[in-house]
Amino acid sequence: MSEVKTLATVWLDGCSGCHMSLLDLDERLIELSSQFQLVYSPLVDRKTFPDRVDVTLVEGAVASVDDLKKIRKIREHTRVLVSLGDCALTGNVSAMRNTVGVQPVLFRVYEENVLQKQIPTIGVPALLDRVCPVHEVVPVDVFVPGCPPSADTIYQVLSELLAGRVPSLGGVAHFG
Amino acid sequence: MSGEANVRTLTVDGEEISARADQTILEAAREHNVGIPTLCHLEGLSEVGACRLCLVEVKGARRLLPACVTRVEEGMEVTTHSPKIDRYRTMILELFFAERNHICSICVANGNCELQSLALTLGMTHVEIPYQYPQLPVDASHPRFTVDHNRCVLCTRCVRVCSEIEGANTWGVMGRGAQSLVITDLKEPWGDSETCTSCGKCVQVCPTGALFEKSSVGSKVRKHPEFLPYLRIMREEDQA
Ligand code: SF4
Ligand code: SF4
Ligand code: SF4
Ligand code: FES
Numbered sequence: 001m002s003e004v005k006t007l008a009t010v011w012l013d014g015c016s017g018c019h020m021s022l023l024d025l026d027e028r029l030i031e032l033s034s035q036f037q038l039v040y041s042p043l044v045d046r047k048t049f050p051d052r053v054d055v056t057l058v059e060g061a062v063a064s065v066d067d068l069k070k071i072r073k074i075r076e077h078t079r080v081l082v083s084l085g086d087c088a089l090t091g092n093v094s095a096m097r098n099t100v101g102v103q104p105v106l107f108r109v110y111e112e113n114v115l116q117k118q119i120p121t122i123g124v125p126a127l128l129d130r131v132c133p134v135h136e137v138v139p140v141d142v143f144v145p146g147c148p149p150s151a152d153t154i155y156q157v158l159s160e161l162l163a164g165r166v167p168s169l170g171g172v173a174h175f176g
Numbered sequence: 177m178s179g180e181a182n183v184r185t186l187t188v189d190g191e192e193i194s195a196r197a198d199q200t201i202l203e204a205a206r207e208h209n210v211g212i213p214t215l216c217h218l219e220g221l222s223e224v225g226a227c228r229l230c231l232v233e234v235k236g237a238r239r240l241l242p243a244c245v246t247r248v249e250e251g252m253e254v255t256t257h258s259p260k261i262d263r264y265r266t267m268i269l270e271l272f273f274a275e276r277n278h279i280c281s282i283c284v285a286n287g288n289c290e291l292q293s294l295a296l297t298l299g300m301t302h303v304e305i306p307y308q309y310p311q312l313p314v315d316a317s318h319p320r321f322t323v324d325h326n327r328c329v330l331c332t333r334c335v336r337v338c339s340e341i342e343g344a345n346t347w348g349v350m351g352r353g354a355q356s357l358v359i360t361d362l363k364e365p366w367g368d369s370e371t372c373t374s375c376g377k378c379v380q381v382c383p384t385g386a387l388f389e390k391s392s393v394g395s396k397v398r399k400h401p402e403f404l405p406y407l408r409i410m411r412e413e414d415q416a
Contacts, residue, residue, distance in 0.1 A: 086280065089301070090273075090278075090307070091307060093279060095307070095309070098309035099311045099312075100311065133303075135302060135304075136306065140302075144301075145301055145302070147280065168299075168301070170298075170301050171296060171297065173296075174280070174292055174295060174296040175278075175280040175281070175292060175295065176280025176283065176286040176292060
């Protein structure tokens with residue numbers, strides 16, 4: 001695999017725990033960041049996804065039309081797509097609503113026992129009927145289990161990628 | 177039968193081993209420290225061959241055979257690990273995860289679950305089979321225990337321990353295939369069961385978070401299925 005110079009991270013339907021775990025790398029983050037440029041992330045300012053990114057870490061499941069649009073675009077512009085954490089990998093807590101469907105959930109939250117009943121539609125993306133793991137929607141190259149994956153696991157993944165290898169987490173990290 | 181007639185010689189992954197004629201491939205292999213993954217098997221209970229994780233290749237056999245219910249035979253050539261076997265095992269694991277709702281991060285068994293650790297040891301990092309997201313009940317009517325069908329793998333360990341060791345016969349299986357459910361008595365709430373002695377054995381042997389003790393929620397208490405063989409020996413001594 002050719003050299004990894006640019007990294008992006010995205011946050012779909014997740015709790016941001018995977019990004020917290022990434023920050024948990026502490027001083028190792030400084031060591032690694034001298035080797036790549038963080039070109040797009042909730043942690044940096046840039047608003048549009050760059051044309052060509054070497055590695056993108058995806059946190060979260062695909063839960064809204066917006067997530068779907070984003071992940072398709074990201075896949076198109078990313079060389080190595082990494083599903084980071086159980087939500088991206090399995091749907092996890094985000095997908096728990098799939099057993100009942102989206103309408104009953106919206107009803108429960110915005111109508112049942114609520115004084116001003118209204119399901120928000122303006123300025124928020126519509127929810128998909130079914131929350132999906134990322135690889136159900138676009139091809140994924142690396143799967144990193146864990147809720148969240150530990151900082152050590154993320155360090156291992158990033159080090160491997162920076163060394164030009166595509167890591168496999170089989171036997172290394174488990175769900176949960 | 178003479179002692180010799182009781183011994184079988186076979187090869188497991190190329191190594192020649194001898195086993196008693198009444199042993200299964202699994203027993204013989206484990207005695208020689210050959211690891212074969214299992215889920216429905218539990219030492220101290222009868223074998224049912226339900227989960228198929230222990231599939232092995234036997235030369236001359238047309239299909240893969242479950243090691244826990246296949247007896248050793250003279251001259252048998254067994255392979256316990258190969259790319260084909262690994263593929264099958266991963267597929268079986270994926271089916272378990274896809275058929276029910278396994279959300280490890282919020283499960284009572286997280287970090288203490290045989291299914292979760294099998295996924296780790298067999299290198300399964302994600303599930304290719306589309307998740308089914310079935311709607312399944314949780315029965316918390318028993319004062320001490322809960323059954324959460326979202327996490328059940330239908331291994332029937334609970335059914336067997338309750339009948340074979342406790343003698344209460346509270347658990348049974350209803351329905352077919354993926355639609356099956358383990359039930360207490362005639363599908364009555366567990367808390368209303370007339371037969372359950374509240375011994376807790378089913379909870380101890382359940383490999384997943386499907387059966388758990390209410391008081392242990394959030395405390396990462398380990399289950400102790402390894403008590404069974406000792407219990408069996410003590411019973412047999414009692415009866416002798
Ligand atoms: S039963 Fe095991 S595999 Fe299933 S959710 Fe709980 S910890 Fe995960
Ligand atoms: S607690 Fe004991 S008697 Fe009751 S169902 Fe479980 S094994 Fe059977
Ligand atoms: S409740 Fe537990 S022991 Fe019983 S069949 Fe389900 S997974 Fe197995
Ligand atoms: S352990 Fe052999 S079939 Fe389950």
